[in-house]
Structure formats: C-alpha cells, structure tokens
Amino acid sequence: MDLSFSKEEMAFREEVRAFFRDHVPAETRRKLVEGRHLSKDEMVAWWRILNKKGWGVSHWPKEYGGTGWTSVQHYIFNEELQMHPAPAPLAFGVSMVGPVIYTFGNEKQKQQYLPRIANVDDWWCQGFSEPGSGSDLASLKTKAERKGDKYIINGQKTWTTLAQYADMIFCLCRTDTSAKKQMGISFIVFDMKSKGVTVRPIQTIDGGHEVNEVFLDDVEVPVENLIGEENKGWDYAKFLLGNERTGIARVGVSKERIRRIKELASKVESGGKPVIEDQKFREKLAEVEIELKALELTQLRVVADEGKHGKGKPNPASSVLKIKGSEIQQATTELLMEVIGPFAAPYDIHGDDGSNETMDWTAQIAPSYFNNRKVSIYGGSNEIQRNIITKAVLGL
Amino acid sequence: MDFDLSEEQRLLKESVDGLLGSSYDFDSRKKYMAEKGGWSKTVWGKLAEQGLLGLPFSEEDGGFGAGATEIGIVMEAMGRALVIEPYLATVVISGGFLRHGGSAEQKAQYVPAIIDGSKTFAFAQLEKNSRYDLQDVATTAKKKGSGWVIDGEKFVVLNGEGADTLIVTARTKGGQRDAQGIGVFLVPANAKGVTKKGYPTQDGLHAADISFTGVEVGADAAIGDPENGLALIERVVDEARTAICAEAVGIMDESLKTTVEYLKTRKQFGVPIGSFQTLQHRAADMFVAVEQARSMSMFATMANDVDNAKERATAVAAAKVQIGKSGKFVGQQSIQLHGGIGMTMEAKIGHYFKRLTMIENSFGDTDYHLRRVTNAGGLV
Numbered sequence: 001m002d003l004s005f006s007k008e009e010m011a012f013r014e015e016v017r018a019f020f021r022d023h024v025p026a027e028t029r030r031k032l033v034e035g036r037h038l039s040k041d042e043m044v045a046w047w048r049i050l051n052k053k054g055w056g057v058s059h060w061p062k063e064y065g066g067t068g069w070t071s072v073q074h075y076i077f078n079e080e081l082q083m084h085p086a087p088a089p090l091a092f093g094v095s096m097v098g099p100v101i102y103t104f105g106n107e108k109q110k111q112q113y114l115p116r117i118a119n120v121d122d123w124w125c126q127g128f129s130e131p132g133s134g135s136d137l138a139s140l141k142t143k144a145e146r147k148g149d150k151y152i153i154n155g156q157k158t159w160t161t162l163a164q165y166a167d168m169i170f171c172l173c174r175t176d177t178s179a180k181k182q183m184g185i186s187f188i189v190f191d192m193k194s195k196g197v198t199v200r201p202i203q204t205i206d207g208g209h210e211v212n213e214v215f216l217d218d219v220e221v222p223v224e225n226l227i228g229e230e231n232k233g234w235d236y237a238k239f240l241l242g243n244e245r246t247g248i249a250r251v252g253v254s255k256e257r258i259r260r261i262k263e264l265a266s267k268v269e270s271g272g273k274p275v276i277e278d279q280k281f282r283e284k285l286a287e288v289e290i291e292l293k294a295l296e297l298t299q300l301r302v303v304a305d306e307g308k309h310g311k312g313k314p315n316p317a318s319s320v321l322k323i324k325g326s327e328i329q330q331a332t333t334e335l336l337m338e339v340i341g342p343f344a345a346p347y348d349i350h351g352d353d354g355s356n357e358t359m360d361w362t363a364q365i366a367p368s369y370f371n372n373r374k375v376s377i378y379g380g381s382n383e384i385q386r387n388i389i390t391k392a393v394l395g396l
Numbered sequence: 397m398d399f400d401l402s403e404e405q406r407l408l409k410e411s412v413d414g415l416l417g418s419s420y421d422f423d424s425r426k427k428y429m430a431e432k433g434g435w436s437k438t439v440w441g442k443l444a445e446q447g448l449l450g451l452p453f454s455e456e457d458g459g460f461g462a463g464a465t466e467i468g469i470v471m472e473a474m475g476r477a478l479v480i481e482p483y484l485a486t487v488v489i490s491g492g493f494l495r496h497g498g499s500a501e502q503k504a505q506y507v508p509a510i511i512d513g514s515k516t517f518a519f520a521q522l523e524k525n526s527r528y529d530l531q532d533v534a535t536t537a538k539k540k541g542s543g544w545v546i547d548g549e550k551f552v553v554l555n556g557e558g559a560d561t562l563i564v565t566a567r568t569k570g571g572q573r574d575a576q577g578i579g580v581f582l583v584p585a586n587a588k589g590v591t592k593k594g595y596p597t598q599d600g601l602h603a604a605d606i607s608f609t610g611v612e613v614g615a616d617a618a619i620g621d622p623e624n625g626l627a628l629i630e631r632v633v634d635e636a637r638t639a640i641c642a643e644a645v646g647i648m649d650e651s652l653k654t655t656v657e658y659l660k661t662r663k664q665f666g667v668p669i670g671s672f673q674t675l676q677h678r679a680a681d682m683f684v685a686v687e688q689a690r691s692m693s694m695f696a697t698m699a700n701d702v703d704n705a706k707e708r709a710t711a712v713a714a715a716k717v718q719i720g721k722s723g724k725f726v727g728q729q730s731i732q733l734h735g736g737i738g739m740t741m742e743a744k745i746g747h748y749f750k751r752l753t754m755i756e757n758s759f760g761d762t763d764y765h766l767r768r769v770t771n772a773g774g775l776v
Contacts (some may be wrong), residue, residue, distance in 0.1 A: 002398045003398075003399065003694065003698045004697075019639065106669070127572060163472070188662055224636055245603075246769065255776050258774075258776040262774075279770070282774075283767065283770045285770075286766055286769045286770040286774050287766060287768070288716055289714075289774040289775040289776050290714045290717050290769060290775065291718075292765075292775070292776065293692070293695065293775045294688040294690075294691045294692045294695075294718050296691075297691035297694060298688060298690075298691045300399070301399050301691065301694075304400075305399070307400075310399065316683075316687075317687045317690075317691075319684075320683075320684050320687045320688065322689065323684055324684060383677070385680075386676070386677040386681070387673075387677075387680075389680035389683050389684070390676040390679065390680050393680075393683060394656050394676075394679055394680065394683060395660075395669075396656065396659060396660065396670040396676050396679065
C-alpha cells in the first residue's frame with residue numbers, strides 16, 4: 001500500500017493548476033465561487049480554451065483527441081478543475097454522447113460529431129427522462145416510427161438540462177412497441193432546430209432556468225442518425241450512465257465550498273465574534289470535512305482500481321460515491337445557510353442575468369441551497385443507488 | 397498511489413486469516429474465555445509460532461520490521477474473529493513503547509519474551525478523572541536514590557490482571573494536567589505495593605483496576621525521558637487508535653456479511669426478509685458506512701508513517717470519528733435487522749456490536765476526537 005502521489009503526478013498537478021490559474025477568465029471563476037449561473041458564451045469560451053490546450057475531451061481515446069492520461073491524472077485534473085473552480089466540460093457532449101458515438105457509432109458519425117463535440121460547436125442535451133419515466137426510465141414512451149429513410153418521432157422529454165442552448169439532442173425512443181420494455185429502445189440523435197421540436201422552460205425552486213420540457217411532434221429524423229443498432233439503445237444508455245463513475249463524487253467542488261464557508265464564516269459575526277469561532281459550528285464543519293476525506297479516499301480506491309484492473313468490473317465502493325458525494329454537497333450548502341443566517345432571505349431579482357454586479361455574496365446562498373437538493377435526485381436518485389448496492393453488491 | 401497489498405502483505409493476510417479461520421470460530425472463542433485468565437495460551441503460542449507477536453519489532457530486535465499496514469491486517473482479522481488474546485496491550489501498545497522509546501538494554505530485556513509469547517504486558521494509563529486526556533496524570537513517580545517510587549491508581553487496564561509487566565504513566569513533576577513532567581515506567585506486575593482487582597469487560601476481554609502504593613523501581617525502569625514522555629505516549633496511543641480502527645473495520649465488515657446472510661435466509665410473510673426494500677436500503681447504508689470507515693482506517697494507517705506529529709494526530713483523530721460513527725450505525729443496525737435473535741447472547745452478532753461499542757469508548761470517543769480535528773483547523 002502506498003497512498004502518496006508520485007513525483008510525476010505532483011508535477012502534473014502543478015501544471016494543471018498553473019494552467020487554470022492563467023487561463024480561466026476571472027469573471028467566470030468569480031461567478032462560480034458565488035454560485036451564480038454562467039452565460040452560454042462564458043461557458044463555451046472556456047471550453048474552447050480547454051480544447052485548444054488539448055484537454056477538452058481528456059478521457060477520450062487518443063485517436064479521437066484524448067490525452068492518454070492515467071486514472072490518477074484524470075482524478076487530479078478533475079479535482080483541480082473543481083477546486084479552482086472552473087466549469088467542467090459539458091457532460092452531455094463530452095462524457096455521455098461522445099463515448100457512445102466513438103464506441104457504437106459508424107465512421108461517418110464519428111467524423112461528423114466528435115470534433116464538434118470537443119470544440120462545443122454543437123451544444124448537446126440529453127433526451128432521456130419523460131413525465132412518466134423517471135427512475136423507471138425503461139418505461140419511456142416517446143416513439144420513433146420508421147417511414148422510408150426517416151424516423152417520425154413523437155413524445156415528450158423532460159428535465160432536459162440547458163436545452164435552451166442546445167444544438168443537438170441524443171434521445172432514447174421506442175422503436176419496437178411489442179418488445180419487452182428494455183428491448184425496444186433506440187438511441188437517436190437529431191438537430192434541435194428540426195421542425196416539431198418545442199422547448200419550454202421549467203423554473204426550479206431556486207428561481208433558475210436550468211431544465212426544460214422538450215415536446216416532439218412529428219419530428220422527422222434521417223435514419224442515419226440512429227447510433228449503433230436499432231433496439232439496442234438501452235445497452236448504450238447503460239454504458240453511458242456507467243461511464244462517469246468517479247467524477248460524480250465531486251470532491252473538489254465540496255473542498256472549494258468548504259474553503260468558501262471558512263472564508264465567509266470568518267467575516268460574518270454572531271454574538272460579537274466571527275461565526276467560525278463558534279465551537280458548535282466548527283464541529284459541524286469538521287464533521288463534514290471528515291466525511292469528505294473519507295469520500296476522497298474511497299474515490300481514490302476506485303480510481304487506483306480502475307488504473308490497475310480497467311473499468312470492466314468496478315470496485316464495489318464506487319456505489320458509495322454518488323450517495324455520499326451528494327450528501328456532502330448538500331451539507332456544505334446547508335452550512336453556508338447557517339453562516340449567513342437572516343440575510344439568506346433577500347431575493348436577488350437580478351441574479352441570473354449576470355448584469356448586476358452590485359449584489360454582494362449573500363444573494364446566491366439560499367438559491368444554491370435550494371438548487372443543490374437536486375444532486376440526490378438526478379443521475380439515479382440516492383434511493384435508486386441503494387437499490388443498485390442491494391442488488392449488485394449485497395446480492396439481496 | 398497503490399491501495400493493493402504487496403505480495404508479502406497478501407501472504408501475511410492469508411496466513412492470519414488461515415490461522416484464525418481454523419482455530420477461532422465462535423464456539424472456540426467461548427472455550428477460550430472460560431480458560432484461566434480468560435484467554436487461550438494455546439492460541440497465543442500459535443500467534444508466536446507464526447511470527448505475529450514479533451511483527452512490528454525491528455530485525456535487530458528479533459522481529460520482522462513490519463509497519464502499520466501489517467498491524468492493520470492482523471487487527472482487521474482479529475476483529476473478524478473477535479480475538480480476546482492480549483495482542484493490542486502486549487504487542488501494539490507495550491511493544492510500541494519499547495520500539496519508540498526503549499533503550500537497547502530495555503529492548504534486550506523485554507522484547508524477546510514478547511516475541512516468543514512467554515510474557516504479556518499491559519498499559520496502565522487511565523485514571524479516575526483523566527477520561528481521554530493523555531496528559532491528565534495524577535499518579536506520581538518520585539525520585540528516590542537513583543530510582544523511582546510510584547503512587548497512584550489506574551483503571552480499566554486491559555490485560556492488567558494477567559500481565560507480567562505493566563507500563564505505567566506517572567507524573568515526575570508539575571501539576572495534574574501539565575504537558576511536561578510525565579514519565580513512562582516499566583513495573584513488574586508482582587512488585588511490592590502493586591494491588592490488582594481483575595474483572596471481565598463487556599466485550600469479553602479482561603481488565604483490572606490497579607493501585608500502586610510506594611512501588612519502588614530502579615532508574616532503568618523509565619522508558620525515554622521521565623520528565624518528557626507525553627510525545628511518546630501520544631505516538632504509541634495513536635498507533636493503538638489506528639489498530640483498533642482496523643479491528644473495527646474487520647468487525648463491521650463481518651457484521652454486514654452476517655446480517656446480509658441473515659436477510660437472505662430468514663423468512664417472514666412467506667418470503668426472505670431481504671426482499672423488503674426498507675431492510676435492503678438499511679443494509680445498503682451499512683455498506684456505505686463500512687466503506688467510508690475502511691477508507692479512513694487506511695488514512696490513519698498512512699498517517700502513522702508521517703513524521704509530523706500534529707498531522708498524524710489529526711488524521712488518526714479523524715479516522716476515529718468516522719469509525720465511531722460508522723461503528724455505531726453498523727453495530728446497532730446489525731442487531732435491528734437480526735430482530736430478536738440479535739438480542740441473544742448465543743448469536744455472534746451481538747458480540748460484534750459489544751466490541752464495536754467498547755472501541756468507541758477507548759482512547760477517545762467520537763466527540764473527543766471531533767473536537768481535536770476541529771481545534772486543529774479541520775482537514776481541508
């Protein structure tokens with residue numbers, strides 16, 4: 001057992017850290033620190049800087065623009081990115097549809113889509129969830145009927161993150177209604193400007209607009225937009241969801257937020273002294289820090305295992321990452337609420353458009369707390385994660 | 397970075413698991429408890445034969461020069477088997493004082509008898525009012541000629557009744573809670589003025605309350621600097637804490653396995669109770685708690701190799717917090733999911749719970765260590 005990073009790995013960390021320090025736009029960083037939403041242009045500008053450096057799709061195979069880094073290097077890169085903080089690459093393109101296309105797509109699809117994903121020439125969104133199909137995703141009803149060289153798609157998708165910015169969508173559609181529910185699903189991609197696609201915003205409890213409903217009415221899609229084989233879409237979806245195991249713990253995000261808590265808690269006073277000097281508050285914070293350290297090590301165990309034995313058979317501990325990672329993220333936003341106390345209340349009516357520079361740091365704390373309730377719901381709710389542990393690890 | 401065991405460590409694990417697997421099932425444990433002194437001399441002899449009693453000592457001292465990882469492997473296995481023999485008291489703690497603070501003469505005199513299994517030791521530290529504070533020492537050691545006279549009372553000394561030699565913390569100068577002026581002394585258990593009252597503990601071990609009345613020892617009884625022993629005590633106790641963290645991981649892992657097995661076999665309403673989602677999710681949460689504990693046990697193990705005492709202490713304290721929280725949850729839920737049978741003395745699961753509970757209250761509980769992590773400024 002040797003749990004220290006090698007000299008080369010430490011040097012790599014320095015290189016990555018220096019790059020973020022020198023290249024992440026200051027305004028982008030400030031907004032992230034304050035928990036504000038970024039504009040589309042701000043995000044795309046940063047991703048293109050990253051892509052120019054060759055780090056836009058770091059975990060892809062080298063032939064498609066990846067870096068060939070080790071598991072540990074990927075871990076370090078993600079941690080530094082989250083701690084800086086800087087926006088993570090657009091998961092829907094880079095982590096989700098990209099790997100499906102280079103693994104199951106044909107040559108033409110690879111050439112057509114992969115470089116545009118890497119440079120975010122296309123902004124991708126995910127058409128999985130439906131109003132009646134959340135945790136029970138395989139019950140989805142959106143239908144793609146083959147007519148000649150086209151699919152005619154009808155149905156409704158929901159919780160579609162940042163669909164308002166999207167150029168492309170990857171969609172799970174039912175192509176065989178007679179088959180058992182997982183068997184008749186296909187993985188189809190299409191242009192969001194297609195006739196019959198309507199995007200409607202959903203406002204979430206933080207007041208923000210991250211997610212949308214997407215209505216699909218007789219949308220015509222060329223059959224060459226099918227990825228892989230017809231009726232095999234469920235396998236690709238499972239592949240996609242299992243692909244990003246270790247990033248999900250978001251250890252770096254929580255570390256950054258704990259630093260922020262310490263910084264703010266030394267400014268805000270309670271009973272004539274900074275909140276950070278309150279023993280009870282400090283102990284609560286330390287408790288979260290200990291949970292986070294444990295999670296970090298659990299994640300490193302999974303990373304080290306992947307490096308050694310490949311991704312084929314994930315370390316059982318990987319199931320812990322989503323549950324604990326989301327609980328800790330939520331705990332940190334709760335501690336921020338405690339720090340600001342009664343000043344959590346004022347509603348920042350200008351908060352989301354980035355135009356108001358006069359609002360101070362208190363404005364986003366309650367929205368960020370509200371918004372973070374999502375992390376134990378999305379990506380397979382924590383209850384679904386427990387089902388997975390029950391079946392896959394405990395064999396119950 | 398590598399979390400895998402080396403070839404030698406893997407072989408060690410196999411041999412410990414093999415030994416305890418064959419000689420330490422639950423029924424044998426009951427027989428060992430009934431033996432004179434409350435544990436098995438035969439098992440102790442086997443541990444010596446396999447070299448486990450000499451594991452952490454240097455090769456010059458006749459040992460194997462093993463580190464915290466190897467001790468962790470042994471302790472985890474001992475946790476699984478609920479071993480009651482005095483390994484922690486003799487090898488980990490007393491051995492630790494001799495390794496880190498002992499003179500060449502002291503090592504030559506005491507270490508061979510630990511390694512060959514002929515002598516056992518005990519660490520007499522806890523006092524009536526000291527609770528978890530290692531620098532709270534009222535027992536005194538006063539200079540007399542070239543030697544020392546020890547007076548005071550020590551409590552819940554593990555293996556205190558059966559030990560041949562006691563390692564005693566005593567104040568050589570200063571006030572009761574001063575960091576300076578604490579010494580560590582080797583005292584023969586049969587020395588004049590030593591009175592022991594032995595008893596079994598809640599988790600099946602044996603301990604004693606020991607009073608020292610005018611106990612005279614020579615100058616050679618002091619381990620290290622008799623006026624400045626706190627750093628040594630903290631180091632050794634951190635090793636003990638790390639060891640019981642590993643032991644607790646073994647216990648939790650085995651408790652979870654046993655409980656999952658029970659959920660698969662116990663039927664109610666015509667089906668295995670493991671088919672009920674409430675119980676499934678409880679078991680899943682137990683799994684999460686065990687894995688987080690395992691990670692922090694590794695963190696503590698790593699920290700024992702760190703030269704910076706403050707960094708080591710904070711890491712070990714953090715691990716003890718996680719083990720305390722995970723241990724309480726896993727222990728209590730193991731009983732809950734077993735239902736009535738978990739309440740009985742004849743089922744092993746309750747004994748796991750009892751040992752986990754006693755580990756929580758050994759060498760600082762969750763609140764105590766949380767305060768230490770807090771006062772050190774946290775981990776981030």
